[in-house]
Amino acid sequence: MRARVEAEAYVASVCFKHGPPNLVGVELEWTVHHRDDPRRRLEPAALVAALGPHTPRTLDPDSPQLPLPAGSPVTVEPGGQVEISSLPAPRFDHLLDAVIADHHHLARLLDEAGLEFGARGTDPFRTPRRVLDTPRYAAMERAFEPIGPDGIAMMCATAGLQVCVDVGEPEDVPARWNAITSMGPVLLALFANSPELAGHPTGWASARARAVFGCDPVRTTPLPLSDDPINTWTRHVLDTPLLCVRGPGECWDAPPGVTFADWIAGALSTPPTTADLDYHISTLFPAVRPQGYFEVRYLDAQEGSGWVTPAALITALTADRATVDAVAQACAPVADRWVEAAMNGLADRPIAAAARGLIDLGRAAVDRLCLRPEYQRLIAADLDRLHDRTTGRTS
Numbered sequence: 223m224r225a226r227v228e229a230e231a232y233v234a235s236v237c238f239k240h241g242p243p244n245l246v247g248v249e250l251e252w253t254v255h256h257r258d259d260p261r262r263r264l265e266p267a268a269l270v271a272a273l274g275p276h277t278p279r280t281l282d283p284d285s286p287q288l289p290l291p292a293g294s295p296v297t298v299e300p301g302g303q304v305e306i307s308s309l310p311a312p313r314f315d316h317l318l319d320a321v322i323a324d325h326h327h328l329a330r331l332l333d334e335a336g337l338e339f340g341a342r343g344t345d346p347f348r349t350p351r352r353v354l355d356t357p358r359y360a361a362m363e364r365a366f367e368p369i370g371p372d373g374i375a376m377m378c379a380t381a382g383l384q385v386c387v388d389v390g391e392p393e394d395v396p397a398r399w400n401a402i403t404s405m406g407p408v409l410l411a412l413f414a415n416s417p418e419l420a421g422h423p424t425g426w427a428s429a430r431a432r433a434v435f436g437c438d439p440v441r442t443t444p445l446p447l448s449d450d451p452i453n454t455w456t457r458h459v460l461d462t463p464l465l466c467v468r469g470p471g472e473c474w475d476a477p478p479g480v481t482f483a484d485w486i487a488g489a490l491s492t493p494p495t496t497a498d499l500d501y502h503i504s505t506l507f508p509a510v511r512p513q514g515y516f517e518v519r520y521l522d523a524q525e526g527s528g529w530v531t532p533a534a535l536i537t538a539l540t541a542d543r544a545t546v547d548a549v550a551q552a553c554a555p556v557a558d559r560w561v562e563a564a565m566n567g568l569a570d571r572p573i574a575a576a577a578r579g580l581i582d583l584g585r586a587a588v589d590r591l592c593l594r595p596e597y598q599r600l601i602a603a604d605l606d607r608l609h610d611r612t613t614g615r616t617s
Contacts, residue, residue, distance in 0.1 A: 223494050233456045237512035240392050245310040246537045249384035253303050253340030261347040264302040272335035290327055292320035301378025302353035314537050315593045343416035343430035343522025350378035361466035361474040372436035380430040381523035385536040386515045399451035401549040404557035406509050406520045408580050411563040411573045413532050415522050427567030430522050444509035444560050455512050465505035531604035538587035545587050552579040574612045581609045
């Protein structure tokens with residue numbers, strides 16, 4: 223890869239795969255704790271023993287790395303957080319069936335080993351410390367450390383819920399991008415549940431979002447609304463400094479300040495490949511990340527089945543163009559209130575007002591997903607509870 227225009231075309235083609243919005247996926251991430259003492263440090267051996275043949279090779283190079291029974295692969299994040307990534311599903315209830323089954327299977331494995339999932343978007347008990355020792359995560363820690371403590375917190379003490387939806391047809395991409403982005407502050411506030419970190423209150427409704435935004439703002443700040451999100455994202459990818467550069471040794475540290483565009487222009491001794499560009503994209507962490515689909519990254523991890531409702535809302539609210547346009551209109555007044563949402567949650571009055579409108583849209587949109595009655599009842603009860611919270615009631 224020797225020209226910026228070549229890289230731009232590649233990013234546009236791999237990150238924005240057009241087609242009808244048919245598929246949905248989720249990634250569930252949790253902190254992991256010893257059941258008898260959640261403040262006790264988690265060691266790699268304990269995770270290997272619990273995960274058995276599902277252990278990822280970043281933790282045990284000799285593991286067969288088998289997916290869970292319903293097909294979800296397991297990964298482990300740098301602080302020992304465990305994540306499952308669903309297979310894409312054409313129907314939301316099919317996704318629920320598979321992910322709930324794999325979630326329960328994984329919870330049983332942890333329980334048999336004396337471990338349990340955390341219930342929040344941050345680890346409220348332990349100071350952040352890396353469990354995984356890999357060149358990527360060592361380079362990340364060294365790159366984030368001069369910026370401040372948010373880097374190690376984001377890497378090792380946060381857990382998120384990610385929802386993945388299709389990019390859509392070319393003519394609908396800007397509207398879908400703007401709707402998914404503009405409802406970010408609202409959904410962040412609605413599902414914020416991480417006020418504590420490392421044994422201390424933080425003063426933020428979502429300390430997870432606080433850590434993400436602060437760890438390296440050039441790669442974590444939410445991207446703006448745009449009439450041309452493909453160009454916005456492509457420029458961002460190429461003009462963001464490298465976080466790490468893969469090599470044969472243990473040190474993957476990137477030269478400070480060198481962007482991917484600089485690499486193309488000859489800043490490093492060998493030109494980058496498309497695989498290097500793919501890897502660079504994996505080191506960008508905005509609130510919404512195009513990955514061939516839109517990866518929604520602004521939600522705190524939820525306890526138990528609490529992930530179902532936010533995932534259903536995002537799926538339903540992006541299912542058709544009319545709903546997408548209504549979402550963008552409802553959320554436009556608060557589309558830039560990311561910090562207020564993370565700090566104050568639904569105590570921010572403009573966000574609470576927008577949340578009521580979004581929930582009203584969501585009720586009708588979720589009905590159109592045609593879910594089985596047990597799922598419909600679960601989501602409807604959650605939406606009623608959330609609506610009460612936006613008005614100050616706690617019933």
